[in-house]
Amino acid sequence: MATKAVPAQTPLPVSIDDIRTAHGRIADSIVRTPTLLSRTLSNLTGATVYLKFENLQFTAAYKERGALNTLLQLDDAARAKGVIAASAGNHAQGLAYHATRLGIPSTIVMPKSTPTIKITQTEGHGATVILHGETYDAAYAHSRELEAEKGYTFVHPFDDVRVIAGQGTAALEMLEDVPAIDTLVIPIGGGGLISGSGVVARSEGRTVDVIGVQAELYPSMYNRIHHTDMPCAGDTLAEGIAVKQPGGITSKMVEALVDDIVLVSERRLEESVSLLLQIEKTVVEGAGAAGLAALLTEPERFRGKTVGTILCGGNIDTRLLANVLLRDLARGGxxxxxxxxxxxxxxxxxxxxxxxxxxxxxxxxxxxxxxxxxxxxxxxxxxxxxxxxxxxxxxxxxxxxxxxxxxxxxxxxx
Known part of the structure; x- marks a missing residue:
C-alpha cells in the first residue's frame, strides 16, 4: 500500500507548525495521555498495536484539544460575549469544561431527544444548555441563529482549522512517544481528528500510512471520497462518529492525506468495546473502539504493521455497556x-x-x-x-x- 503524498501545489489549511503551536498552547491544560503497547491485541490481530488512551482526558475524549485551542485564540471581546456550539456529545462537554475554566460563557444547543445524562453532564461543566428541535440539524440551525443574534462565537466540532490543529496534537504526541509506528488507524466522524493526524503523519519525511474508520451505517466521508451514495442512517453503537455530512475543510484534507477508509460493522464495534474492557481494562465508547474494529475487520491489511490507534472517547452509557458485554458473552457461547x-x-x-x-x-x-x-x-x-x-x-x-x-x-x- 503506497503512502499518499501531498501535492506540492496544494497547500493544506493546517500545517505541522500549526499543530506544534497548538500543542504548546494547550499542553499545560490537557492530559498527555499514554501511548501503550497492547501485547494481547497484537497477538490477536497479527499487528504490533499501540493504543493512545484519549479516554483518560478529564471529559473522557480528545475533543478537549480542539475546543481549547480555539478558545485560547479568542480576543477579549469574543471571550466576554461567549461561545456557542451544537452538540449532544463529547464536543459539548470539552468546550463547556474549558470555557468555564477560562471564565468564558458557553451555550450548547442540543436536540430535544438528547439523553438526560448528556444534558446534566454538559450543564455540570458550566454550560447553558438549550434544547431545540428533534434532530442535530435543527439544533445546529438554531445555534447559528443565536450566534448572529447574540454575537457568540460558534465553535464547530470539526470543520475549523483551529479545531483541526488541536485534534492533531493527539497524533503528534503518539508519534513522538512511538516513532516506530508506520500506520495510523483513526476513527472518522466529521474528519477533524484524522485531518490533523494526517498532517502529522506526512510531516518531517515520515512514511506513515493513514487509514480512516467509519461505521458501516454512517459512511459519509467514504461516500465523499469514493463518490458513492451509500445511506447514512441507523442506530449505531459508534454515535460519536455518526455524521451524515462531513466537513468541507476536512473532506479536502482527507482526500489529500488519507490512504483508505475501512467500514466496520456493528458486531465488530461491539466486540471491540468488549475486548478493550476485558484485555486493557479500559472503557471506551463505540467510536473509541473503531480503530480496533478495523484491525479485526481486515487483519490481512494490517498484519506485520506497527499500528497506532486512538481510543478517542470513553463516554458510553453504563446500561448500554452492560448490554454490549452480555451480547459478546452470548456470541462467545x-x-x-x-x-x-x-x-x-x-x-x-x-x-x-x-x-x-x-x-x-x-x-x-x-x-x-x-x-x-x-x-x-x-x-x-x-x-x-x-x-x-x-x-x-x-x-x-x-x-x-x-x-x-x-x-x-x-x-x-x-
Missing amino acids: RLARLRIRLQDRPGALFNVAKIFQEQGVNILELYHQRIFTTLPAKGLTLDVECETRGRDHLDRLMTALRRAQYEVSPVELA
Missing part, C-alpha cells in the same frame, strides 16, 4: 438461551435440569411457554438462559440433551 421442547408432565423440568447439572452448566433463567406456541396442547417450550465456559462447553451440553431425546436449538443473536 459463555451465555446462551436454549429452546427445548418438553412434554407437559411431572418431572420433565427436573430431568432437563439434571442434564445441566451433570454437564456443569449454570441455569440463570427459565421461561415456560404453554399458550403462545404451535405445539400440541400437551407440549410446551422451555427457554433456558444458562452460563457455560465457552462454545465447546455449550456444544457438549446440547449434545447431551439430544442424546436424551430432547429437541433443542440455540436462540441466536442478530
Whole structure:
C-alpha cells in the first residue's frame, strides 16, 4: 500500500507548525495521555498495536484539544460575549469544561431527544444548555441563529482549522512517544481528528500510512471520497462518529492525506468495546473502539504493521455497556438461551435440569411457554438462559440433551 503524498501545489489549511503551536498552547491544560503497547491485541490481530488512551482526558475524549485551542485564540471581546456550539456529545462537554475554566460563557444547543445524562453532564461543566428541535440539524440551525443574534462565537466540532490543529496534537504526541509506528488507524466522524493526524503523519519525511474508520451505517466521508451514495442512517453503537455530512475543510484534507477508509460493522464495534474492557481494562465508547474494529475487520491489511490507534472517547452509557458485554458473552457461547421442547408432565423440568447439572452448566433463567406456541396442547417450550465456559462447553451440553431425546436449538443473536 503506497503512502499518499501531498501535492506540492496544494497547500493544506493546517500545517505541522500549526499543530506544534497548538500543542504548546494547550499542553499545560490537557492530559498527555499514554501511548501503550497492547501485547494481547497484537497477538490477536497479527499487528504490533499501540493504543493512545484519549479516554483518560478529564471529559473522557480528545475533543478537549480542539475546543481549547480555539478558545485560547479568542480576543477579549469574543471571550466576554461567549461561545456557542451544537452538540449532544463529547464536543459539548470539552468546550463547556474549558470555557468555564477560562471564565468564558458557553451555550450548547442540543436536540430535544438528547439523553438526560448528556444534558446534566454538559450543564455540570458550566454550560447553558438549550434544547431545540428533534434532530442535530435543527439544533445546529438554531445555534447559528443565536450566534448572529447574540454575537457568540460558534465553535464547530470539526470543520475549523483551529479545531483541526488541536485534534492533531493527539497524533503528534503518539508519534513522538512511538516513532516506530508506520500506520495510523483513526476513527472518522466529521474528519477533524484524522485531518490533523494526517498532517502529522506526512510531516518531517515520515512514511506513515493513514487509514480512516467509519461505521458501516454512517459512511459519509467514504461516500465523499469514493463518490458513492451509500445511506447514512441507523442506530449505531459508534454515535460519536455518526455524521451524515462531513466537513468541507476536512473532506479536502482527507482526500489529500488519507490512504483508505475501512467500514466496520456493528458486531465488530461491539466486540471491540468488549475486548478493550476485558484485555486493557479500559472503557471506551463505540467510536473509541473503531480503530480496533478495523484491525479485526481486515487483519490481512494490517498484519506485520506497527499500528497506532486512538481510543478517542470513553463516554458510553453504563446500561448500554452492560448490554454490549452480555451480547459478546452470548456470541462467545459463555451465555446462551436454549429452546427445548418438553412434554407437559411431572418431572420433565427436573430431568432437563439434571442434564445441566451433570454437564456443569449454570441455569440463570427459565421461561415456560404453554399458550403462545404451535405445539400440541400437551407440549410446551422451555427457554433456558444458562452460563457455560465457552462454545465447546455449550456444544457438549446440547449434545447431551439430544442424546436424551430432547429437541433443542440455540436462540441466536442478530
